[in-house]
Amino acid sequence: MTATFPGRTGLSGRTGDAIALADRFGTANYAPLPVVLSEGTGAWVTDVDGRRYLDALAGYSALNFGHRHPVLVEAAHRQLESLTLTARAFHNDRLPGFQQQLAELTGTEAVLPMNTGAEAVESAIKVARAWGYRVRGVRPGAARIVVAGGNFHGRTTTVVSFSDDPDARTDFGPFTPGFDRVPYGDAAALAAALTEDTVAVLLEPVQGEAGVIVPPEGYLAEVRRLTAERDVLLVCDEIQSGLGRAGATLCSDLSGVRADLYTLGKALGGGVLPVSAVVGRRDVLGVLRPGEHGSTFGGNPLAAAVGSAVCGLLGTGELQAAARDLGRRAGERLAGLPGLTAVRGAGLWFGVDVDPAVGTGREVCVELARRGVLAKETHGSTVRLSPPLVVTREEVDLLVDTLGATLEHLAP
Known part of the structure; x- marks a missing residue:
């Protein structure tokens, strides 16, 4: 099941309740996407309302080995x-x-x-x-x-x-x-x-x-x-x-x-x-x-x-090799996506710059989440992609395909 939330407002169910509680008692030093996660295994996470997402951020590399290895x-x-x-x-x-x-x-x-x-x-x-x-x-x-x-x-x-x-x-x-x-x-x-x-x-x-x-x-x-x-x-x-x-x-x-x-x-x-x-x-x-x-x-x-x-x-070196091999595949496919003005990468780690005509990095990440992929923007126009190193070839393809569909959806 993929997410259908419209943004930060109008949220219902346990997601809306949790975010309301965070707004009341938390601080504003982060601006997270309106997703409340409760479970994770490998490259996948599930939110409090049962929606599943491919984690394409991996805790900024803290989750290189996936969730709960x-x-x-x-x-x-x-x-x-x-x-x-x-x-x-x-x-x-x-x-x-x-x-x-x-x-x-x-x-x-x-x-x-x-x-x-x-x-x-x-x-x-x-x-x-x-x-x-x-x-x-x-x-x-x-x-x-x-x-x-x-x-x-x-x-x-x-x-x-x-x-x-x-x-x-x-x-x-x-x-x-x-x-x-x-x-x-x-x-x-x-x-x-x-x-x-x-x-x-x-x-x-x-x-x-x-x-x-x-x-x-x-x-x-x-x-x-x-x-x-x-x-x-x-x-x-x-x-x-x-x-x-x-x-x-x-x-x-x-x-x-x-x-x-x-x-x-x-x-x-x-x-x-x-x-x-x-x-x-x-x-x-x-x-x-x-x-x-x-x-x-x-x-x-x-x-x-x-x-x-x-x-x-x-x-063993296996995860390093996976990062090289899957990163090479992801980089080649990302380079072919319309709606991006630049693709930079090292291993299984990418910064992709979104064409301003398509939208901001934040808007792309919100739409990606709607479609079941979690990523995070930085400096306005850039989206960072760093899935766990245990991700499969099929999951890498899903990530790129979903980003492509997102860019096409947002394009004027």
């Missing part, structure tokens, strides 16, 4: 029966194994576990600054980090300090100093921004929130060359792009680039609970001293158990 659910259930939290005042028996598995999966040397993606980014910023002072010898208080325009690294006060999105910044200052922003994809501008006080460059290998913006060929490799030449850390934010989404364990691997630090999150928790981490060089992460950084829940046994199961799923 049996391996992940079993790992969580098993751990719930023994130990869920100890705080980091003590060791627990699950964390060391998880750290080893994640380091081996990503080809790194050390793992700093946290909870959310924004926490991972904040942690990487602190580590980079400490490394700059303690290893590079940067003047006290002078460390600077170069970032890219159009970035999205979270919504904490420090992170929005270097955003250029007015929705993220307006009325939230004063902001944290120490950041230099340059145009994304412009290696020459980045080179010009590097100074003796620059301790790190923080980049997304592909910018997700900006609309799945893929940088020019060779850009990331040139950034790596510049940072290595100047003894500056390269920090790759792979919270959305990593762990299979782009068709590789790490998106930066597709450019043949090894960063000094990576931030991971979203898919690391398998859609079960928040799990994040900073992974990378031991000599860099090793600058932290006891008491300088921590998290009550970071590295808890339940998170470690689920994270280990995630590493196991990715360890």
Whole structure:
């Protein structure tokens, strides 16, 4: 059964009741589609009124393995029966194994576990600054980090300090100093921004929130060359792009680039609970001293158990291959749809720009939901598509066909 709702008003049944309750007691920091989900399995979700939808967003990559993947659910259930939290005042028996598995999966040397993606980014910023002072010898208080325009690294006060999105910044200052922003994809501008006080460059290998913006060929490799030449850390934010989404364990691997630090999150928790981490060089992460950084829940046994199961799923390489193969098929078909002015992609991850004559990204997403496919717009005209990596070929075709029918329906 597909949805027939007319929009946010006039909703009936349990969907209308739930949204009315959310409007009364919730806050307005999100503008969700008028869909109230209550169940999910694999690539499919069901709302409170029994309508089924193909999930083409997958929690912005947090659900790379689909809803309630049996391996992940079993790992969580098993751990719930023994130990869920100890705080980091003590060791627990699950964390060391998880750290080893994640380091081996990503080809790194050390793992700093946290909870959310924004926490991972904040942690990487602190580590980079400490490394700059303690290893590079940067003047006290002078460390600077170069970032890219159009970035999205979270919504904490420090992170929005270097955003250029007015929705993220307006009325939230004063902001944290120490950041230099340059145009994304412009290696020459980045080179010009590097100074003796620059301790790190923080980049997304592909910018997700900006609309799945893929940088020019060779850009990331040139950034790596510049940072290595100047003894500056390269920090790759792979919270959305990593762990299979782009068709590789790490998106930066597709450019043949090894960063000094990576931030991971979203898919690391398998859609079960928040799990994040900073992974990378031991000599860099090793600058932290006891008491300088921590998290009550970071590295808890339940998170470690689920994270280990995630590493196991990715360890075979099958999901990365599926993202490449199905992404190639989806990209070819999307490129042929009328009503789109651009299609950008990396693996099973796309940003498609809607012709303004057809409608806004929001209008397209509302009509897609009516037809049984869930996606989300960004920056007005762009629709992001990132179905779970467990999606089938037939489900990918259904997604593209439904988008095509939607664009045709909305076209003048």
